[in-house]
Amino acid sequence: MDLTCKPKQRPDYRLEQLDDELLLYHPSQTVIMYCNPSASLIWQLCDGERAVEEIITLLSTAYEQPSEAIAAEITSTLAQFHQHRAIEYVGQEDSRKSG
């Protein structure tokens, strides 16, 4: 994955926050995604402004964990978001290849 790309939430997903978890739902595609607390946090950081590497730095600092371990979870979660078309990468034509 290109760590300089910037993930952004797609606006056509409905979002329901339930405690510290999320359900993301796409009405026309009838896709529903469950996000555990970590995935929920990653989703909330997908604002189209932060690059993937910035998200990794932010969360590894916040949780005081090695960035390698955090990076693996973040890239895996982003790949799932992208596979379900829940995010897009700002400035890339088709970044699904990199997901």
Next chain:
Amino acid sequence: MPTRVITFAGSTLSIEYQGDRAARIVNFLFRHISTDGGEAAQVKYRLLSAPQGGTDELALYDDENLLGRSKDEAEIADLLLGNSCYKLAYHSRGGLLFHAGGLARQGKGLLLPGTMGVGKTTLTAWLVSRGFDYLTDEMVYIPHQANAMQGLTRPLNLKHPSRPVVQAWFDYETQAARFYSAAATDLIPPALFRPNNQLSQPRLRLIIFPRYQAGSKFSLKALSKAQAGLALMQCLINARNLTDHGFPEITRLTKSAPAYKMSYASFEQIGDRIETILRSLPLTPGRG
């Protein structure tokens, strides 16, 4: 010709019937289901008797289409029940319709959602034999912005492979004349499991996703609200008829009742755990 109109979950069906055997089937299947037909029937059945080789043959029609014919009342009852449940679900709107068992205990509603084959009906029958009131073994409807559980109160539809388990508390031999036995299933009125069964529309207070797995260890795991929401969406039958496929209503429900996932291999493993959880919950959410 006599006609029975039944309404459930925003759907209305009518059944015209002719002859004593047809009347017996209709009364057996639908005696507990509301007849308050406010709307025109979306589907019209006809159940007719015709002399054939010394015995009345029964023929079932859906509008003008012949669905099946048989001399065996049980087979026609099974066919009519399966088809009418499908049609009720197909036209259902105005609330969430779940593929689920439904029970009540001391005014508290228990929802047992699950897809086909997870053991909902057998578990429902066992709980009824333990003093729960039967609502349904198949479909529970919860109207929009409400928490009242409305069950499709039909005879329990127990598959023949469950007989060795059910016979521990139900005597198939002595009750044989009081239920229908079709090729693959037995249709057993709830009163045979619990003579003083009370019909009600209790508030949803507990959700348990059951899964029978032969030889498995018992497991009862609390689900988060989001996990429960995801699992409930997978048991929602009428999503295509609902605004946003019922998603906002599902998330509302998950906030009103705790949910668990339960795996079991025998009812001895379950014991009184469900009663214990229900007892700990207040009658209405947010109180007690």
